[in-house]
Amino acid sequence: MELRDYLRVLRKGWIIILALTLLGVALGSLYSLATAPLYLASSKVFVSVQSAGTVSELTQGSNFTQNQVKSYTDVITTPAVLQPVIEQLGLSVSAQSLASQVTASTATGTVVVDIGVTDRSPQRAADIANAIASSFETTVGQLVPVNTTGTSPVKITVLQEALVPNEPASPNTKLNILLGGIVGLILGVSVAILRQTLDTKVRNERDVEAVTSAPILGGIAFDPKAVERPLVVQDDPRSPRAESFRTLRTNLQFLVALDRPKSYVITSSIPGEGKSTSSANLAIVTASAGTRTIIIDADLRKPKLAEYLGLEGGAGLTDLLVGRAEISDVIQRWGSHELYVLPAGRIPPNPSELLGSKAMIGLIEDLEAEFDLVLFDAPPLLPVTDAAILAKHTGGALVMVGAGRVHRGQLKGAISALTNVGSDIAGVVMTMLPTKGPDSYGYGRYGYGYGYGYGYGEEFDNTKASDRKRRKTKAEVPDDAMELTSLK
Incomplete structure (x- = not known):
C-alpha cells in the first residue's frame, strides 16, 4: 500500500479509529477510577564505615561501604528488619506481605539507600518508612561484628525522614488516559487497515x-x-x-x-x-x-x-x-x-x-x-x-x-x-x-x-x-x- 492508500483508509475508517480511541481513553479513565490509590513515602539512610581517620583508612572504608551497600539494601526487605516494624506499629500483615510494599535502592557509586513504602494510607506509609530506617540501623549493628574498640564498624545515619505524601503515587490518571488513547488509536488504525485489506469490493x-x-x-x-x-x-x-x-x-x-x-x-x-x-x-x-x-x-x-x-x-x-x-x-x-x-x-x-x-x-x-x-x-x-x-x-x-x-x-x-x-x-x-x-x-x-x-x-x-x-x-x-x- 502506498501513502495515499493509507490516507484513504484513514478517511474511510475515521469513525472506527475515533471510536476505538475514545474507548481506550474511557477504559484508561475507568481503570484509574476503579484502582485504589496508593501513596508513596520514602526515607534516606547513609551507610558509612567508622575508622581512625587516616587517609588510607578512609579510602579503604569508603570502598568497602560501596562494595557492601548492595547487600545492605537486600537486608531491608528481610524479616530481620521488617518483623520489628510490624510489632512496633501493630500491623496485621506478615513480613512477606510487607516486603511487597517496600523497595530499597541505591545509585551506583553512592552509599545512600532510598527506602520506599507504598500503602493505601499516606500516614501509615510514612510511619512504616521511618520505622524501617530505624530498624535497619539496629539490624545492621547486630549483623556486623564489633571491632576491637567494641563498636560496630558500619554506621547507619538517617539523612531524610519520610513525610506524609499529599498525592497518591498510583494510579497515574493522566498516564493511564494517554496510554489508553494510544492503544485505542493503534487498534483503530489496525482495524481500519485490516478491514480495507479484507474488503474485496470494487470501490474506486x-x-x-x-x-x-x-x-x-x-x-x-x-x-x-x-x-x-x-x-x-x-x-x-x-x-x-x-x-x-x-x-x-x-x-x-x-x-x-x-x-x-x-x-x-x-x-x-x-x-x-x-x-x-x-x-x-x-x-x-x-x-x-x-x-x-x-x-x-x-x-x-x-x-x-x-x-x-x-x-x-x-x-x-x-x-x-x-x-x-x-x-x-x-x-x-x-x-x-x-x-x-x-x-x-x-x-x-x-x-x-x-x-x-x-x-x-x-x-x-x-x-x-x-x-x-x-x-x-x-x-x-x-x-x-x-x-x-x-x-x-x-x-x-x-x-x-x-x-x-x-x-x-x-x-x-x-x-x-x-x-x-x-x-x-x-x-x-x-x-x-x-x-x-x-x-x-x-x-x-x-x-x-x-x-x-x-x-x-x-x-x-x-x-x-x-x-x-x-x-x-x-x-x-x-x-x-x-x-x-x-x-x-
Whole structure:
C-alpha cells in the first residue's frame, strides 16, 4: 500500500479509529477510577564505615561501604528488619506481605539507600518508612561484628525522614488516559487497515485498474432516488448524476470517432449495477447532442428498457430475428431528438442462440450503416453468456461496475468471460459512485469541479416539467416511414 492508500483508509475508517480511541481513553479513565490509590513515602539512610581517620583508612572504608551497600539494601526487605516494624506499629500483615510494599535502592557509586513504602494510607506509609530506617540501623549493628574498640564498624545515619505524601503515587490518571488513547488509536488504525485489506469490493478506479487494463471512460454518481427517477437526465438535468452521463457521452464520442464499429454492448458483471438505467440515460444524452442513436434491449431474459422509457414492448428484437416483423414495424422513436428504441419483444426460450445468430449479425451491420451510434442493453456477464456472444460482433463491451456492489473476483470473471470468446472491452464505466468520502464522485479522474447549473441541460430549459414527463412516457412512431426504408 502506498501513502495515499493509507490516507484513504484513514478517511474511510475515521469513525472506527475515533471510536476505538475514545474507548481506550474511557477504559484508561475507568481503570484509574476503579484502582485504589496508593501513596508513596520514602526515607534516606547513609551507610558509612567508622575508622581512625587516616587517609588510607578512609579510602579503604569508603570502598568497602560501596562494595557492601548492595547487600545492605537486600537486608531491608528481610524479616530481620521488617518483623520489628510490624510489632512496633501493630500491623496485621506478615513480613512477606510487607516486603511487597517496600523497595530499597541505591545509585551506583553512592552509599545512600532510598527506602520506599507504598500503602493505601499516606500516614501509615510514612510511619512504616521511618520505622524501617530505624530498624535497619539496629539490624545492621547486630549483623556486623564489633571491632576491637567494641563498636560496630558500619554506621547507619538517617539523612531524610519520610513525610506524609499529599498525592497518591498510583494510579497515574493522566498516564493511564494517554496510554489508553494510544492503544485505542493503534487498534483503530489496525482495524481500519485490516478491514480495507479484507474488503474485496470494487470501490474506486484503483480497484478496477488492479483487475483490468481497459480504459475507464467515466463514473456515474450514485442517486438514492434512481429507482423513482431512472431517467435522471430528463427529470433532473442539473444533478451530478445527469452531468456524469454527459461526461461519459463525451468520452464515448472519442471511441466512436475512431476507425471501429459504431455499436457497443452495455453490460455488467452481476445484476443491480445500474446497467439498464445507464444505457437509457446515455442514449438520451447522446441523441440530445445531435447523434443519431438507437438503443436495443438485448436483455432477452429480464428486459427493462421499454418500462423505463415508457414504451410498448410487446414486439421487438425477438420478432425481428425470427422473421415475424420488419424493423420499421418494431422500432420506435423516443422524444424530440434522433433517438430510436428497439424493445426486446417476447422472451424467447433460446436467447443466446438468437443473439449469436446470423440474423443478429446482419441486423448489427444494418444498424451501423443507418445510425451514428448503436447501443445494446445486454444481460450481466456472470449469470449468462448473452452479452459476451453479442459483444464479439460489435465494437466492444462497455462494462458497468457498481462501486461497492461488485467484488474484484466477480469483475475479473466478467472480464474473462469477454476475453475468452474474443470480445473487445471498449471501456469500463463505474456506477453508483458515492458523492461523499474518499471514493466519491468528484475525486480523481471523475471530478469536473464546476457547478452543475451553468450551461447544463439547456435543451430542457424552455420545456415545462409536464412536457418533459409526457415526452418520457410517450413514444413517437416516425411519421415518415421512408426514414427506415434502408433497413428493410
